Amino acid sequence: MENMSEVVLWVHDLEVWYDDIQAVRSISFEVRRGEIFSLIGGNGAGKTSTLRAISGICKFRGDISFMGKNLVGIPAEAIVARGLAHVPEGRGIFGNLTVSENLRLGAWVRKDRQAVAADLERVMKIFPRLQERLQQQAGTLSGGEQQMLALGRAIMSGPQMLLLDEPSMGIAPLLVREIYRVLAEINRMGVSILLVEQNANLALRIANRAGLLETGQLVLTGSGEELLGAPRIQEVYLGA
Numbered sequence: 001m002e003n004m005s006e007v008v009l010w011v012h013d014l015e016v017w018y019d020d021i022q023a024v025r026s027i028s029f030e031v032r033r034g035e036i037f038s039l040i041g042g043n044g045a046g047k048t049s050t051l052r053a054i055s056g057i058c059k060f061r062g063d064i065s066f067m068g069k070n071l072v073g074i075p076a077e078a079i080v081a082r083g084l085a086h087v088p089e090g091r092g093i094f095g096n097l098t099v100s101e102n103l104r105l106g107a108w109v110r111k112d113r114q115a116v117a118a119d120l121e122r123v124m125k126i127f128p129r130l131q132e133r134l135q136q137q138a139g140t141l142s143g144g145e146q147q148m149l150a151l152g153r154a155i156m157s158g159p160q161m162l163l164l165d166e167p168s169m170g171i172a173p174l175l176v177r178e179i180y181r182v183l184a185e186i187n188r189m190g191v192s193i194l195l196v197e198q199n200a201n202l203a204l205r206i207a208n209r210a211g212l213l214e215t216g217q218l219v220l221t222g223s224g225e226e227l228l229g230a231p232r233i234q235e236v237y238l239g240a
């Protein structure tokens with residue numbers, strides 16, 4: 001693995017506004033190479049807006065740079081091509097296409113067919129459930145399987161970094177555990193991860209570093225362990 005202290009994603013004074021409603025209030029944080037950074041927070045805290053700003057889907061104020069290059073004004077497709085893949089809330093798969101077609105769409109920005117084929121094999125190995133269902137319509141998969149497909153599709157874009165929006169939402173506990181096991185595996189392959197979750201317990205346990213978002217503000221940052229032990233988080237987010 002390369003230098004752990006190298007910053008891959010740098011977010012400075014980020015603000016997201018919807019007309020005159022401010023969803024994200026001047027937050028700053030960075031994600032280092034090889035790291036899992038979890039942003040936790042309740043419903044409406046600004047997690048999704050933060051990810052959408054980073055991946056170029058919504059307008060923002062402030063500065064974002066990825067692997068040393070500014071992302072301000074860069075279109076979403078170009079951001080994917082630079083190695084930043086977003087798995088959105090609700091997963092964003094194409095229900096009327098097959099599993100196989102969805103996976104191949106993940107690789108549309110890439111030209112190296114050999115590397116794409118190698119990544120497809122890798123996805124099949126990580127998600128045997130997808131391999132068994134390659135010709136099945138994606139819309140007929142269970143929620144957990146759809147989340148696996150969304151992750152598999154993101155891997156097919158050959159990312160340096162994944163942005164994951166609540167991968168545990170609406171999924172049976174057994175599959176949630178499976179998905180988190182896979183996230184750790186993807187991270188070990190060298191992919192940095194920015195994870196947002198309402199499920200503080202899961203997200204903090206897997207994180208190297210983490211932050212707590214409340215009404216659009218980053219009110220606490222630290223290691224995953226530090227946040228797991230923070231009284232505010234124990235009381236409000238872990239139900240201790």
Ligand SMILES: Nc1ncnc2c1ncn2[C@@H]1O[C@H](COP(=O)(O)OP(=O)(O)O)[C@@H](O)[C@H]1O
Nearest residue numbers: 018021023041042043044045046047048049050
């Ligand atoms: N498209 C939108 N138009 C107006 N307000 C929005 C829109 N999307 C989100 N918001 C508001 O922005 C705030 C943050 O939302 P969001 O980023 O989705 O939070 P989270 O993902 O943490 O639940 C909320 O108050 C939400 O109502």
Ligand SMILES: [Mg+2]
Nearest residue numbers: 047048049089
């Ligand atoms: Mg959200």
